[in-house]
Amino acid sequence: MLLKRIDLDTMHMDNLRVLIHSVRAGGKTHLVGDMLKTEREFGPVAYVNTDGEGLMTIKGIGLGAVGYQVETLKDFKELMAEFIKKPLHALGVDSLQVLERMVKLHVLGTSDRSPISTKEKNEWVDIGREFENALVSIGKAAKIVMCTCPSALNMDPITQSMKLVSPDLSGQRAMGCAGYFEWVGYIKTIQAGKGVAKRSIQFASDGVTLVRQQIPHEILEDVPLPQGPGGWLAIKSRIEKGFANGTISLLA
16 A cells, blocks of 8 residues: 655645636636736646637737637546646636536536436436536646636525525535635625726635635735736735745745
């Protein structure tokens, strides 16, 4: 039996998986592009656009021919398999909502009916398996991963009350998707004037919004996001500050 021993006094980050959710036009795609443009200095990057997601906010920012558009789950699986052979430095996937839609179409074979859920056949189980496998493959495809998803008001699975702001995914995936990411952030947007929006990203739990952070020194305040570029550097710097007493091989 081969076991990997871990020194629990040394904080060593080899991979970083981030999920960003917000209302529509919250700045998610822009942040993905900003992350890729920043990280391409350290290695190859790629942007995956799931068919149906808009990408105009990162057109013309200087990323070049690093984008891929996928229309089916089969295409997505094949692309991830290629990346996994030689993992990228950074990968953006926009968005999980459309990816889930592609998974449903793959399992059902049509968009004209809902999944069957009976004692004899439960297609929701197959959808869940395929979606989870897709998330696992994303995590293996690059050292730094950022995925996006629109937000929705979902039911708390424990209290059964409609009060949780989480990714707009079906059923338990709305909350369970967080388990595949070390970081889940929610972009807040406040209109500060005509055509001017102030944005920040929340990682601290408030009992209402699905967020997550795996860090020794918790981020308690929202991280301001500047107009234009620099949002990823603001997040990255704050993460590094939270690991001040450890070693961060990936982000240093």
